[in-house]
Amino acid sequence: MSAITVEAAPKPVFSTWQFVRDAFRRHPTAIVGAAVLLLMAAIAVFAPWLGTVDPEAVSPIRRLKPPSEAFWFGSDMLGRDVYSRVLYGTRVSLSIGVAVAIFSTLVGLAIGLVTGFIRWLDAIVMRIMDGLMSIPPVLLAIALMALTRASIGNVILAITLAEVPRVVRLVRSLVLTLREQPYVEAAVSAGTTLPRILIRHILPNTVAPLLVQATYVCASAMITEAILSFIGAGTPPNIPSWGNIMAEARSLFQIAAYLIYFPGIFLSLTVLAVNLLGDGMRDALDPRLARRM
């Protein structure tokens, strides 16, 4: 009997560094997006320790000072420090973006899962969603904000309501494909209850596309919040959100453009980072699409 030699497979060496380098080589823009987003998150968390002062502290004698060593981003028409306001504004934008992404995904997921499986409900719910989707999202959010008191909670609610129909659409289309899969049919014929089918067999397959969708929702929510605040129907004016800082600068643009530029750059950078991350995730999850989009 001849000896069978089994060559030991080379032990895979995993190192975090290598993983990062690999990911970077494959999706460099996504990693840049993630890094910028982390930086913004850090700014949001550590805002009080980054050389800021009270963002709402008024100082009438130091009004509209251009950027200088004392006021890095200048001061606004009430003498408030724009650097501090912009840094604290990171908190508002990020939390609204993330909150809207989470809520609209969860609500959209719940509605989409159920309607995808219950025919008679599907017809009704989808007509309502079609109707809601016919109202341009910014307009719907504006209308909802005009009806309620300005507060961060209401802004989140208004933007979430405007975003939900699109998530429902996505989830429903996924469910309609998934429920024709053999393993779902097998589960049905084995007598599995509907809630169990939804949770065990359908839900896990919707996670990846939903994650991508959630990043886009997050990006568009941050822009919508800025638009709402900019036209005076968003976050309460005393809260330093990027949209509010820019809204206050509207009439001062020709003498103090920096009031628009600093929050504008922060907002654009953050949204860009989220979009890059979303594109990268989409490419990673669906390589077939990566070449095309």
Next chain:
Amino acid sequence: MFAYVVRRLGATVVVMAVVALVVFSLLYFTPGDPAAILAGDAATDDDIRRIREKLGLNEPFFVRFGGWIWALLHGDLGTSIFTNLPVTHLIAQRVEPTLSLTLCTLLVSVAIAVPLGVVAAARVGTWRDRAVMAFSVLGFSVPVFVLAYALISLFSIELEWLPVQGYRPLREGVWEWLRHLILPSVALGTVYIALIARITRASMLDVLSQDYIRTAQAKGLSSSAVLSGHALKNAAVPIMTIIGIGIALLIGGAIVTETVFALPGIGRLTVDAILRRDYPIIQGVILMFSAIYVIINLAVDLSYMFFDPRIRY
């Protein structure tokens, strides 16, 4: 085909009915009493009760909704709380700037975005492709008003080429009218261009990998003939779809653009109405914009037959 058009029209009516119901509910569930707002501060409880009676505010939900729809079908969008003028009248006064802005933006955007997308697809992987894609991601990320202020400070304040703000009606001369629309249209159009260019590229890439494209190339057609004659026409359906869907972006963006550039259009009317809580105007504007959006998308749906004779309903 006729049956399809009828069915599609039926679906549109249902959608508009849902929109009307949503818009009406918005006002119905508004906290605060419109009668009290109308009556003013000096009104007694009796006055308010009388106004409530007169406006039919004590009727049940569906009776009021029915009355509102009936008035709507007769072209009556209600009366502005603040100015006491009919909403249709107020909207009609403001139509020209908004229509000019959106049409200008639409034309310019499509004229720029489609060639960009075609070039990116034809030269996939090259610097041209990357530049278009980079522009597209950037376009999605910079909010319209930030871009608007950047454009104003460069072209109006630094270079003094174009007016900072304002609007000139068309009857005061085409050039003056156009001059005041250039910056607003560029600001508003950027995100739209980004969207259309991206979809054009994706759709073109799909088509360019087809056999008939190789056949066309093999028989010696010039690459421009292949791109425009064979590829673009077959890639048109998704492009048309996104142009239709993107109208929603234009409408939302127009409100902001009009605010930045002080264009006296429907967007400004909306913003003023929000600040004064003039709900009938808000309702009317949403209803009108949604109707336009739905009708445009209906037209887009029907245009597929023109672009793709294979589509038979």
